[in-house]
Structure formats: C-alpha cells, structure tokens
Amino acid sequence: MPRGLTFPLLALVALICVRAHAVIDTGPELPESARRGPVERPHASAAHRNARESGRDDGDHGDEIVADVQQPEEGDRIFPSYEESESYKELKCGKYDVTYEQIERDLAIHRELGTHYNSTRYIIKWLHRRNGMPIGFFGGRAYLLMKPDWKSLAHHSKLHIAYLRMIAHLERTFGAAIPDVVLVVSSSDTPRYVSPRLVNVSSPEPQLPPTRDGGPAPKALVTGFVPGPYPVAGICKSDFWPDLLLIPNFHFHMKLYDGASLAPIPAFREKHPWATREPVLFGRFSHYHLVREPADESTYKLGLGGEEICRNENTTCMGREHFITKVVKQDRERMDVKFAGMQPMVGHTRFKYLVNLNGQSISSRLEQLLPLGSVVFTESTSVGYYAYYYRTLLKHRVNVLEFWRRVPEEVFEELDWAQEHDQEAAAIAAEGGRTAATYLTGNARACYWFRLLHGLSRTLRFRPRLDKWPGARLVQEVLNEDLPLAPGGPDLIQSQWAP
Ligand SMILES: *[C@@H]1O[C@H](CO)[C@@H](O)[C@H](O)[C@H]1NC(C)=O
Numbered sequence: 001m002p003r004g005l006t007f008p009l010l011a012l013v014a015l016i017c018v019r020a021h022a023v024i025d026t027g028p029e030l031p032e033s034a035r036r037g038p039v040e041r042p043h044a045s046a047a048h049r050n051a052r053e054s055g056r057d058d059g060d061h062g063d064e065i066v067a068d069v070q071q072p073e074e075g076d077r078i079f080p081s082y083e084e085s086e087s088y089k090e091l092k093c094g095k096y097d098v099t100y101e102q103i104e105r106d107l108a109i110h111r112e113l114g115t116h117y118n119s120t121r122y123i124i125k126w127l128h129r130r131n132g133m134p135i136g137f138f139g140g141r142a143y144l145l146m147k148p149d150w151k152s153l154a155h156h157s158k159l160h161i162a163y164l165r166m167i168a169h170l171e172r173t174f175g176a177a178i179p180d181v182v183l184v185v186s187s188s189d190t191p192r193y194v195s196p197r198l199v200n201v202s203s204p205e206p207q208l209p210p211t212r213d214g215g216p217a218p219k220a221l222v223t224g225f226v227p228g229p230y231p232v233a234g235i236c237k238s239d240f241w242p243d244l245l246l247i248p249n250f251h252f253h254m255k256l257y258d259g260a261s262l263a264p265i266p267a268f269r270e271k272h273p274w275a276t277r278e279p280v281l282f283g284r285f286s287h288y289h290l291v292r293e294p295a296d297e298s299t300y301k302l303g304l305g306g307e308e309i310c311r312n313e314n315t316t317c318m319g320r321e322h323f324i325t326k327v328v329k330q331d332r333e334r335m336d337v338k339f340a341g342m343q344p345m346v347g348h349t350r351f352k353y354l355v356n357l358n359g360q361s362i363s364s365r366l367e368q369l370l371p372l373g374s375v376v377f378t379e380s381t382s383v384g385y386y387a388y389y390y391r392t393l394l395k396h397r398v399n400v401l402e403f404w405r406r407v408p409e410e411v412f413e414e415l416d417w418a419q420e421h422d423q424e425a426a427a428i429a430a431e432g433g434r435t436a437a438t439y440l441t442g443n444a445r446a447c448y449w450f451r452l453l454h455g456l457s458r459t460l461r462f463r464p465r466l467d468k469w470p471g472a473r474l475v476q477e478v479l480n481e482d483l484p485l486a487p488g489g490p491d492l493i494q495s496q497w498a499p
C-alpha cells in the first residue's frame with residue numbers, strides 16, 4: 001500500500017484529542033467571558049473517552065447499533081417530491097434555485113458513499129454533548145430524538161432553541177411534504193468530528209482505518225469510532241469536511257433578520273445616499289481568533305508580507321488581531337477598524353466601505369452588512385471557512401469586494417480600485433443589498449432547509465424509524481411543555497425569534 005495513502009492511526013488519535021479539548025466554540029458575537037464555556041479536560045487517552053462517551057446512554061435507549069442490513073430494503077421507501085408540496089409553490093421556492101447548488105455539493109460525498117445507519121448513530125452520540133441536537137422527521141412531524149441537557153449546553157441552549165423553533169416552523173409550513181429523515185443540527189462554529197478526508201473514502205462502505213503497523217486497531221477505537229460521512233448540519237465548514245450540510249445561521253432568527261436588516265434597506269439608502277458616505281473602510285469587532293484543524297490547509301492564512309499568524313500548533317490564527325493592529329496601521333487615513341467603540345449597524349451607513357473579518361470561523365456580521373448600502377469588503381470566500389450562501393451568491397466585484405485570498409494587503413488594492421471606480425463601487429453596494437433582500441429572506445431560508453431535508457433523505461442507506469428512538473419527543477412539545485419547566489427555560493422562551 002502506498003505510504004501516502006495509509007491512514008496514520010496516530011494522527012486520528014491526535015485529531016480526536018485536539019477536537020476533544022479544542023476551544024469551545026460559541027455564537028460568533030458573544031462576549032469573551034461567555035465564550036470560554038465549560039472546557040473539556042485534556043487527557044492522555046482521549047480516544048478512550050471517545051469510546052466511553054459515544055457509548056453513554058443519554059436517554060437514548062436504543063443502545064446497541066443495529067446493523068444496516070437489518071434495515072428494510074431501500075426499495076420500500078417512498079420519496080415524496082418536493083415540487084408537489086403546496087407550500088413549496090406558495091413560498092416560491094423555485095426562485096432560490098441558485099442557492100440549492102450548495103446542497104448538491106454538500107451531499108456529493110453522501111451520495112457517493114451513502115449515509116449509513118451506524119455512522120448516524122455514532123455521530124448522534126458523539127455530538128450530543130458537543131452542541132449537536134439530534135432531529136428526526138417522521139410522517140411530517142418533527143422530533144427531538146434525545147433529551148437535551150439545557151444546563152450543560154450553557155449559552156448554546158439559546159442557539160438550540162432558535163433552531164428548534166425553526167424546525168417547528170418547517171413542520172408547520174411543509175408538514176407531510178417533509179420526508180422521513182434523521183440528522184444532527186449543530187450550533188458549533190466549526191465541525192467537531194473526524195473528517196471523512198482522514199479516513200478511507202474510496203471504500204464503498206465506511207471502513208475503520210488500518211493501523212500504521214497493520215495490526216488490529218485499539219479496542220477503544222474499534223468499539224467507539226464509526227467513520228462518516230455523517231448527517232451533520234451546521235453554520236460553517238471548509239472543504240476539509242465535505243460531508244457537513246450547511247444551514248442558515250441561527251442569528252438570522254435571533255436578530256429578526258427580515259424585519260431588522262432587510263426591511264430598512266430603502267431607509268438606509270435615503271438617510272445616507274452614496275455620494276454623502278465617507279470613503280473610509282469601517283469596522284468594529286469583538287476579540288475572536290480563528291479556530292482550525294492543523295491538517296486543513298484550506299483554512300491556513302498568512303499575515304502581512306507572508307508573516308505567520310497562527311499559534312498553538314496552527315490550531316489558532318490571529319486574523320482579526322493581525323488585521324486591526326498591523327494592517328490598519330499602514331493606512332489610518334482610509335481605515336477605521338477597531339476592537340473598541342462598537343456601533344449599532346445603522347451607524348455603519350455613514351461609510352462607503354465596510355469590512356467583514358472572520359471570527360472563530362465565519363462571522364454572521366456579513367449578512368448584516370450587506371443590506372446597509374455600502375460596499376462590503378470580505379475575506380475571500382473561495383478559500384477557508386464558508387457559510388451556506390457564500391459560494392453560490394457572493395461574487396467578487398459583483399456584490400462584494402474580496403481580499404485576503406493569500407495575504408491581507410490585498411485590501412489596499414481593493415480600496416484603490418473602489419476609489420478609482422466610484423460608480424462601479426456604488427453598483428456593487430446596491431447589488432449586495434439586492435442579493436440579501438432576494439435570497440436571504442425567511443422564505444428563502446425555509447425553502448433551503450426543505451430542499452436539504454429532501455436531498456439528505458435520499459442519501460440515507462436506511463429507513464429512518466421513530467421506534468428506534470424511545471426517548472424522542474415532538475419538537476412542539478419540547479417547546480411548549482418541557483421548556484417552561486426546565487431551569488432557565490422561561491427566559492429562553494422569551495427570547496426574540498423570527499423565521
Ligand atoms: C453496524 O454495527 C453493527 C454492530 O456493531 C455491526 O454488526 C454491523 O456490521 C455494522 N454495519 C455496518 C454496515 O458496518
């Protein structure tokens with residue numbers, strides 16, 4: 001076997017270690033104190049814990065993994081057509097076709113290798129204590145498959161509630177037109193599982209990687225680990241996790257996006273017509289460092305003049321800090337980008353140019369900047385981390401200006417260009433707002449979810465069955481009956497939300 005292709009078992013163990021005590025991720029806009037969260041203790045034998053935790057009974061009584069072969073034949077399954085749904089027509093879901101291309105890309109590896117029952121069970125257990133929420137749709141009803149532990153979720157419980165409300169909204173909107181499907185909805189900033197890139201994806205069935213010396217794999221791995229692709233949905237990925245299914249960010253709901261960001265687009269334009277805006281690149285940010293997997297080349301970034309800006313064995317990169325303390329210093333005339341002096345979004349409309357910088361991964365600031373009527377300068381979306389709409393909707397010098405494909409000084413070139421082409425820049429600003437107002441609406445996002453569930457259901461190599469989940473509760477009941485009784489629940493119910 002060629003050496004380069006052999007899976008290094010030690011790397012896998014190391015990877016699990018890294019993930020087990022990686023920086024605990026949070027919603028991108030939380031304060032530093034809230035961000036630290038409960039840090040898992042590093043341990044020499046993380047693989048051991050991996051196996052133990054993945055076997056833990058978290059209210060899921062279907063403990064033993066049932067072989068795929070015992071599942072009914074695929075031929076027995078009925079796949080309803082998404083186009084026949086009345087709501088699909090009412091919401092004009094066909095208008096958003098361009099965005100569904102991302103769903104096709106995310107599902108490619110699932111189609112190739114299948115989304116297997118054992119992998120699904122494994123990832124549900126692995127992510128249950130790592131900000132992952134197992135969801136199932138059966139007969140058009142939405143279920144939470146395992147009991148949530150609101151207390152250990154800490155500030156992520158808010159994010160889970162936002163998604164549960166979205167799941168309930170999908171049930172109300174599309175009902176029986178939703179196919180039976182099982183998946184994990186994660187609120188983590190970056191994927192938190194072993195990438196299929198690191199295991200043998202050429203195999204027709206997911207295979208445990210061979211050990212370096214060819215001997216049997218350690219028991220802990222054999223019993224605990226099942227390789228992907230996994231049915232995991234989250235807000236951010238890089239190409240390193242081809243199986244991750246991108247979904248719209250929870251902040252769309254929590255920040256009442258359509259009403260607060262899209263509805264005032266004409267008012268923003270009227271208040272500060274383009275010609276009256278200052279030709280300054282403006283931005284305010286909280287302190288976040290990019291979190292990355294050392295093996296993921298796509299998220300590696302260099303600083304000014306090729307300076308290395310990543311630390312902790314390349315797991316943390318100081319992108320924002322580097323930009324704000326070093327890059328901005330080179331051109332204070334044209335750049336006003338800081339950590340301090342936060343401004344409400346409407347205050348940003350005084351400037352022609354607004355900058356978006358990555359946080360721990362992507363930043364939901366980008367979709368909040370697009371409607372403001374200024375040109376959005378954003379870190380390149382063709383490399384590194386991306387959200388569900390970046391690669392299908394955002395186009396350099398069409399609706400955004402991209403920089404930092406390689407090095408951050410590209411921002412100076414884009415600034416020069418914008419100043420020399422003021423009319424084109426005004427058109428890019430308008431097109432950014434139009435893109436958001438057309439494709440990022442509540443309806444468009446509900447359609448996206450619906451198409452994703454349809455696409456995923458067809459890659460499952462098993463028939464999803466409610467009786468496999470004795471602990472399952474209807475999402476409606478979780479929200480209306482369980483949550484009010486949970487500690488802190490009444491506050492969570494009060495939080496603002498929109499589709
Ligand atoms: C799924 O797991 C069960 C129990 O560990 C095992 O017997 C079965 O062979 C697995 N199925 C596949 C397709 O790997």
Ligand SMILES: *[C@@H]1O[C@H](CO)[C@@H](O)[C@H](O)[C@H]1NC(C)=O
Binds near residue numbers: 001005006007202204
């Ligand atoms: C991957 O799995 C296939 C099928 O099981 C096998 O033939 C191939 O040798 C494996 N490749 C590696 C690099 O392990």
Ligand SMILES: *[C@@H]1O[C@H](CO)[C@@H](O)[C@H](O)[C@H]1NC(C)=O
Binds near residue numbers: 300
């Ligand atoms: C970090 O990654 C870069 C690019 O892959 C590499 O050149 C560098 O040696 C790495 N640094 C460490 C400490 O691993």
